[in-house]
Amino acid sequence: MKAAAAILAALGLWQAAGILGWLNPYLLPPPTEVLRAFREVSADGALLLHIAASLKRVLTGLALSSVTAIPLGVLVSAAPRVRAYFLPLIEILRPIPPIAWIPLAILWFGIRGDAASNFITFIAAFFPLFLHTFSGVQHIEEIHLNAAKTLGAGRKMLVLDVAIPSALPFIITGFRVSLGFAWMSVIAAELIASTSGLGYMIEMNRSMTNTASVICGMVTIGALGYAMNEAVVRLERRFSWKPGRV
Amino acid sequence: MNETIFSIKDASKAFKDPRHGTSVAALEHLSLDIRRGEFVSVIGPSGSGKTTLLYLLAGFLTPDSGEVLYNGTPVSGPAPERTVIFQEYGLFPWKTALGNVEFPLKARGIPAQARLSAAREFISMVHLSGFEDKYPHQLSGGMKQRVGIARALACQPEAVLMDEPFAALDNITRELLQEEILRLWSGLGKTFVLVTHHLEEAIFMSRRIIVMSARPGRVKESVVIDLPEPRTAETKTHPRFVELKSRLMRSLREEVEKTIAAGREPGLVNDMGTIKVSR
Numbered sequence: 001m002k003a004a005a006a007i008l009a010a011l012g013l014w015q016a017a018g019i020l021g022w023l024n025p026y027l028l029p030p031p032t033e034v035l036r037a038f039r040e041v042s043a044d045g046a047l048l049l050h051i052a053a054s055l056k057r058v059l060t061g062l063a064l065s066s067v068t069a070i071p072l073g074v075l076v077s078a079a080p081r082v083r084a085y086f087l088p089l090i091e092i093l094r095p096i097p098p099i100a101w102i103p104l105a106i107l108w109f110g111i112r113g114d115a116a117s118n119f120i121t122f123i124a125a126f127f128p129l130f131l132h133t134f135s136g137v138q139h140i141e142e143i144h145l146n147a148a149k150t151l152g153a154g155r156k157m158l159v160l161d162v163a164i165p166s167a168l169p170f171i172i173t174g175f176r177v178s179l180g181f182a183w184m185s186v187i188a189a190e191l192i193a194s195t196s197g198l199g200y201m202i203e204m205n206r207s208m209t210n211t212a213s214v215i216c217g218m219v220t221i222g223a224l225g226y227a228m229n230e231a232v233v234r235l236e237r238r239f240s241w242k243p244g245r246v
Numbered sequence: 247m248n249e250t251i252f253s254i255k256d257a258s259k260a261f262k263d264p265r266h267g268t269s270v271a272a273l274e275h276l277s278l279d280i281r282r283g284e285f286v287s288v289i290g291p292s293g294s295g296k297t298t299l300l301y302l303l304a305g306f307l308t309p310d311s312g313e314v315l316y317n318g319t320p321v322s323g324p325a326p327e328r329t330v331i332f333q334e335y336g337l338f339p340w341k342t343a344l345g346n347v348e349f350p351l352k353a354r355g356i357p358a359q360a361r362l363s364a365a366r367e368f369i370s371m372v373h374l375s376g377f378e379d380k381y382p383h384q385l386s387g388g389m390k391q392r393v394g395i396a397r398a399l400a401c402q403p404e405a406v407l408m409d410e411p412f413a414a415l416d417n418i419t420r421e422l423l424q425e426e427i428l429r430l431w432s433g434l435g436k437t438f439v440l441v442t443h444h445l446e447e448a449i450f451m452s453r454r455i456i457v458m459s460a461r462p463g464r465v466k467e468s469v470v471i472d473l474p475e476p477r478t479a480e481t482k483t484h485p486r487f488v489e490l491k492s493r494l495m496r497s498l499r500e501e502v503e504k505t506i507a508a509g510r511e512p513g514l515v516n517d518m519g520t521i522k523v524s525r
Contacts, residue, residue: 147330
């Protein structure tokens with residue numbers, strides 16, 4: 001209720017400022033203009049195509065990072081000898097923002113197609129997921145490990161039946177952080193290194209000073225980001241075994 | 247049936263004190279034999295190395311010197327044939343009661359279908375049928391420990407090692423589970439080793455009690471509990487029970503007093519390392 005009131009009030013002020021002529025319509029068109037642009041880009045299905053393109057890249061990057069970061073996180077956590085080699089490497093690569101990889105991605109994969117953007121979302125999603133998995137496995141309780149061993153668990157069961165489920169609440173949180181990172185990064189990648197997607201749509205409309213469509217793209221990004229986060233929060237509640245959070 | 251299942255020979259174990267970096271001896275030159283099928287309890291003041299002793303048998307710890315033998319071969323690590331029931335249950339919170347009991351069956355490579363029916367069988371042995379699909383946080387303390395017991399039995403162990411298994415439970419639940427364990431013990435013919443600080447519990451349940459000396463832990467004495475069988479609720483009022491209790495109480499008190507005199511009793515010592523005046 002309060003959220004809706006705040007949003008409506010902000011929109012009202014924005015619209016009023018527009019009607020009163022306080023805003024330069026080229027720089028900040030009023031909400032009604034944005035709405036008109038919204039109808040325009042969705043009428044011919046262009047918006048949906050761009051959304052689909054961006055989503056596909058985010059999901060591809062997330063999938064690629066899931067199949068690499070989760071096993072690697074478990075391995076690095078469970079094997080101290082591997083950890084000594086991997087962790088320094090990862091700690092050096094981690095502070096590099098995903099967008100700083102974009103020039104390299106363009107050189108390696110070119111601007112056409114999805115490869116460059118997929119690579120950027122993969123980089124963005126990898127580190128949070130890896131670190132959360134790593135620390136989740138580190139946080140296994142001693143008694144659970146002892147219990148598993150005294151019940152006869154071999155290496156495979158220690159990983160699949162103890163380490164991963166025990167770390168699952170951490171892994172899902174990591175997944176949520178990764179999704180947010182990947183979503184932000186895909187837009188940045190598309191601004192520069194793509195010919196489709198919401199980022200590309202924004203950049204194309206900017207070059208034509210079609211500001212209302214730029215804002216329309218931004219609002220779409222915000223709404224979709226919010227929706228995806230909510231979806232993962234639900235997933236978290238569903239799959240997290242932590243009592244009290246169910 | 248009098249062959250030795252566990253044999254500890256002259257074992258010593260010390261731990262590093264994390265605050266001072268000094269080494270504290272938990273067990274010193276401890277020797278002990280446990281026969282197959284025995285029900286043995288280990289009692290002693292806190293810090294006498296009761297849990298250390300149990301963890302040596304379980305294979306969580308290895309002695310600094312001396313030997314721990316299981317069926318004549320040195321213990322090299324934990325194994326389901328010598329499984330452990332923990333004070334804090336040690337149940338996997340991400341698995342249901344059934345999932346927890348299935349765990350050791352899965353570890354043995356039993357196929358899913360057979361595993362399921364076997365696990366249900368073990369759950370009904372501890373009277374928990376109907377709670378198979380509950381998660382540990384949905385169960386009471388006593389029910390959790392029943393799952394713990396069922397899970398240990400599912401290991402088909404030769405020996406069951408229990409580390410204060412009833413300490414977190416209320417008195418009624420504690421007594422019910424004591425009787426339950428005794429029933430299982432006499433039915434299964436396995437070796438049970440119980441670490442407890444609860445003297446009556448030790449007398450009621452055991453055929454032999456090992457009294458540990460104050461730190462560093464050693465076997466002070468081994469007392470045969472010659473009470474009439476089977477043990478029932480009346481056992482606790484039997485004259486022999488009362489006799490054994492006062493005799494063991496005296497023995498235990500001597501050790502507790504030594505511990506206090508050395509300023510080591512955790513509950514009685516404040517942060518300055520001096521003995522509290524109260525009590």
